[in-house]
Amino acid sequence: MTxxxxxxEARAxxxxxxxxxxxxxxTPLPGLFRRRYGPIAPVTAVTGQVGEWGTVGQTRTVTQAGGGSMHEKLTLVDPPRVFGYTLSGITGPLAPLVDHIEGTWSFSPVGTGTEVVWRWEVYPKxxxxxxxxxxxxxxxxxxxxQSLEVLSDELVRT
Incomplete structure (x- = not known):
């Protein structure tokens, strides 16, 4: 087994x-992940989501520029501390490299705000x-x- x-990455x-x-x-993923970073393509669409994202077991398909896609399943929701998900069925440029990804977003009080930590555990193919x-x-x-910078701008804007 690999x-x-x-x-x-984290940001206050x-x-x-x-x-x-x-x-x-x-937050809609195409807005949050709208910028390319080297070979990592932006998200262009999310399909198959029923209702507001936030219930364990929900699924959706995330599509990236260039034709890549992945199946996302929400696996953990523990407000206001953490939510987690699994990305599988990966197609496109990441397909030869990645079997699946377990991701989390965690939120901890820090100073006068929140430390937001985005974590991926990537399982190579x-x-x-x-x-x-x-x-x-x-x-x-x-x-x-760059995505945390976009998120920060969105969260402090309103």
Whole structure:
């Protein structure tokens, strides 16, 4: 079995944890992940979601520019601390590298706001893909930093 690779990024945002939690959970993905970072494509659409995102067991399909897609399943909702999900059925450029991903967003009080931590545990598709995970992790952290910047702007705007 190929070892998973954990990657995470954090950002302090000047809003209350409950606000950060709820608004992050329901933020439309094409707005949050709208910018390309190197080979990591932006999200262009979300389909198959029924109702507001927030109930364990909900599923949806996330589509990226360039034709990649993945199946997302919400696996954990513990307001206002954490929510988690699994990405599977990955197609497109990530398909040869990634079997599935377990992701979490966590929210902790810090100073006058909230530390938001976005974490991915990536399970490579093969031992060869596992060797490439440090390079992918470096790229993902850049993508995550820019996405957390977008999230911060959205959360403090209103």
């Amino acid at each position: 070892k998973s690779c954990v990657m995470s 945002i000047p809003v209350e944890p409950a606000t950060a939690f709820h608004r992050t959970l329901v 093969s031992s060869v893909a596992g060797v490439l995970m440090p390079v992918f992790a470096r790229l993902w952290r850049g993508f995550a930093r």
